[in-house]
Amino acid sequence: MTDVEPIPLAQLTTLRTGGIPERMIDAHTTEELVTALREVWAEGSPVLVLGGGSNLFVGDEPYDGTVVRVLTTGIERVPSARDGFVRLRVQAGHDWDALVAYAVDEGLAGIEAMSGIPGTVGAAPVQNIGAYGQEIVQTLAEVELIDEFTGEISTVPAAELGLGFRTSVLKHHYGSVPGRSAVILTVTLELESVGQEERPVVGEQLRTALGLEPAASVSLAWVRDHVLATRRRKGMVLDADDPDTYSAGSFFQNAIVSASFARTLPPECPRWPMTPDLDPVLVIPLSAYEGYVPPPASRESDVKVSAAWLIEHSGLRKGFKLPRSRAALSTKHALALTNRAQASAAELAQLARFIQGRVQSEFGLILQPEPVLVGVEL
Ligand SMILES: Cc1cc2nc3c(=O)[nH]c(=O)nc-3n(C[C@H](O)[C@H](O)[C@H](O)COP(=O)(O)OP(=O)(O)OC[C@H]3O[C@@H](n4cnc5c(N)ncnc54)[C@H](O)[C@@H]3O)c2cc1C
DSSP, rough: EEEEEEOOOGGGSTTTTOOOOEEEEEOSSSOOOOOOOHHHHHHTEEEESSSTTTTTTEEESOOOEEEEEEEOOOOEEEOSSTTTTEEEEEEEBBBHHHHHHHHHHEEEEGGGGGOOSBBBTTTTTTTTTTTEEEEEETEEEEEEEEEETOOEEEEEEEEGSSOOTBTTTTTOTTTTTTSOOEEEEEEEEEEEEEOOOOEEEEHHHHHHHHOOTTTTTEOOHHHHHHHHHHHHTTTOOOOTTTTGSSOOOOSSEEEEEOOOTTTOTTTHHHSEEEOOOOOOOOOOGGGGGOOOOOOOOOOOOOEEEOOHHHHHTTOOOOOOOTTTTEEESSSOOOTTTTSSSSSHHHHHHHHHHHHHHHHHHHHSSOOBSSSEEEOOOO
């Protein structure tokens, strides 16, 4: 574990905001990470665990606590009980996209549609990262984590992480604390070994994004290349030469609303059901059956609606900025707030609040931020 000279978090976050922390520790091995966490947790001062800084919106004031940077790397193959599948155990600080590139080179399928997502492997389950219909929940077997309250290290199956749409029990949502305060040390994925052969692409969302017919066959490498190209066009691959990528990706989450509320929105607003509309199965114990089956209660699925559409149709076009502000919507993607030229967190927060206000007065719902907010409020 190495104490390093603290530097402004603006240099370590992709939205390029954040003051200088009181203390900064670089952890290059799991042992260093565990030692650092146990030490700072015991002190009781605030701790910010930092991966790639690509899902953080940090305030301008100095951070009154310790930043622990997760810099562990490494991929290890471990046996899988399933025929035709391979398990990869990956250190938390490993670069996510480097892992995807490795998997594609090895002919392992299941994460190729998530090519180009910035950040570390350890942060990926925190918000159940996803793109084009693929999410880490689909391939995550287990994580090894250290618990803040017990200091214990344990292996936790994916099913116990509460992985949902851009959430998990580990995510510090704006306005609420995580369900479980713990730090991921390693991530184990179970990927299908398919080789370099061309094969049909699973998932309509991915096929549509890549312009593929259902019967079309392509290789994993083809999918990766085309996903990267598509993301670049939207400013969704980090690029020091492209200010549209000085962001935290999507700043607002697609909104999840009830089916009845969704009907109040204009029909053109893109929407997707959260769960299939299944007929509920009613079980009546024979001893309680009195010859009468009650009519099924209506159970309409919640609906996910496009936050980008709501923003653009509240009159805020791509590239929008407030007068004299250095924060602006990306010129390529209405969901990304970007830092054009050393904007302060206050300027970005002002833009975010303005957008929330416009969408609320136009459509009656408050968009929620996707990044984790530290020392800043909306
Ligand atoms: C241009 C761009 C495009 C993006 N596109 C997508 C996308 O398509 N899909 C998507 O889902 N996301 C996307 N994101 C968001 C982001 O890349 C992901 O959320 C990513 O997983 C964050 O990783 P990180 O290492 O940068 O996390 P950080 O920003 O460093 O941290 C995020 C949160 O996770 C916590 N954390 C970090 N490491 C650990 C750990 N080991 N254990 C426990 N908690 C930890 C931090 O404390 C913090 O609360 C995008 C971001 C950018 C900038």
